[in-house]
Amino acid sequence: MAAANRPLRVGIIGAGGIARDANVPAYRALGDQVELVAVADIVAAAAERMLQEQGFQRAYTSYEEMLAQEDLDCVSVCTPNKLHAPAAIAALRAGVHVFVVKPPALTADEARDMRAEAARSGRVLTVGFPTRFSAEAQAAKRYVDAGGLGEIYTGRITALRRRGIPSWGVFTSKELQGGGPLIDIGVHALDTALYLMGFPEPASVLGATHTHLGNRPPGPAPWGAWDWRRYDVEDVCNALVTFRNGASLLVETSFIQNIEVMEEFNVRLSGTRAGLRLRPFAVFGEENGTLVDSQAAWLPKGKSYHDLIANFVRAVRGEEPAVCTPDQAVVVQRIIDAIYRSAATGGGVEA
Template identity: 50%
Template sequence: MTNRLRVGIIGAGGIAKGVHLPAYQKCGEQVSVVAVADVVKENAQRLAEQYEVPHVFDSYEQMLAEVELDAVSVCVPNKFHAPAVIAALKQGCHVLCEKPPAMTPEEAEEMARVAKQTGKILTYGFHYRHSAEVEVLKRFIDAGELGDLYAARVHAIRRRGIPGWGVFTNKELQGGGPLIDIGVHMLDTALYLMGYPQPELVLGSTYQKLGNRKGVGLMGAWDWENYSIEDMAIGMIKFKNGATLTLETAFAANVEKDDVMQVTLMGDQGGADVFPLKIYQEKHGTLLDLNPAYLPSGSDHEREIGRFVEACLTGADALCTPEQGVIVQRIIHALYESARTGEAVKLKS
């Protein structure tokens, strides 16, 4: 590999245009984005012209075969994550794949297997891990300030935030709705801070009450007549270490606030809300609320991309591992399976 990382982009949609391309550009001389592929070649062409990318393809297979690449960003709908990631890994590329890892646990397991087999980095776009709040709280947790983390609450809830663009309401292409889109971000954040414990038992319910009818849209008009995902998912995960996590996520719910993204942790030495960061402790006979006076500014996405680039160039470990991707995918699948059957799902080791 040269000292300059040669990057290809698979998928020319909003996340590629709004996050990956500009973040790679801010890496300066460390990175050259040299190719973009999208099944709609005109979209790839427009993106390439905007960011001065020299090569354009309507097939990522052709891009991987014809352009020498060191790394790839996978920015396609969830259904196509696994084949694109596996193809890039087998071609010798490091891969940053947008979340969620895949559509099924089996796909995530195969992606992890190929990453191990090829010795290439595979990491996922859980950008909240790279936030200043999470970084600070992780240091407190690692220092034992919260003690044994035995309970967590996860919220990713919008009042009327069904995306009016893309394929977010298409279950066939996405695999689900708010659980697999925004809920997975807060779920991963909680799991990361808890040390990614092994799940044992999962109970979930999903609801489609609001998205399949006309209504107010705070994120644009959506195709309510072809709405095939859940509005809301609610679940509980019990881990093998005895800890418990409860989850609520929704694109549309009759609640007060327009948008809530929050992780709450409870340990025997302290607790915390992550966004914004506040730590709760009892010390010297006093109950304390601790607020950081200052947190570093900057984009979580830019830190994520920058650290991926650094890992590719130096061989450092990526923050999110393929094995963690497998765990979160198993939990998502189990929540949907429990909702479908009405029964709790017991996960194997």
């Protein structure tokens, strides 16, 4: 366990966008609680750039070598999804605490292996689900915890883009990412809904995926032209998830779909006393015989990623538990697996 009174020695695996724009600034914001020590990326130029621009001490082209050479306390795994489990497990085996960006892994089996390794090594394993830390989600959590919604029995999550296929990175590769909008953006909303619902045990899933537009030459492409010839993930993924406590959740996600909005990201939950919508935050209830909608007059500007990394660092120091747990990661990943399995088979499946 890292000494409480010295800076934690931090490494980064995967020196791309989420490392540069979210993880490193969040570590930096912690000042002398952390020391940015080493970065590994299979692309030497990417590792070198981060070394130069972000003030790391050493760069590697192999995370295995970095783990062997450096005496790190913790790493952020910021690679494409396919590398999350192998890199996290290698780090845990090396005695290093792990923060892995979302989604936890490609599959539920991988998430279980990561959980088992964290338990065996006694190291912290947590997942970067920033939406949970948003001001809206935290406000919603306070309502839920105070019983303001009553029993939550149904909900609907949306992570929709009209023309939002990333033209960078590997987001259109099933092999490297495990899927499209469901595992990439739907996972944020799914995790937040489960967090607010108290992570009920999933029961069954009926899912459907559609690919009709992403695999054709792009028309209007506000996010840039993507490589349609290599596009093999779903455009749209919809599902109905049921839980052992009787609750249900509707899931709607898309990278590209002919809909009226350019983008929508939301979580809506309904309970026996009231319902709520995350964005913009509102509660729908009944007061003194009148149906009443309440809106937040003000919410603090969230710094979700900073809060996530701060929670990770405090968890490594033994000061508080990590908010996103390996058990929760397995539940999220079980539902994603089941949705894709159901879509492939065309029928309902156990989650």
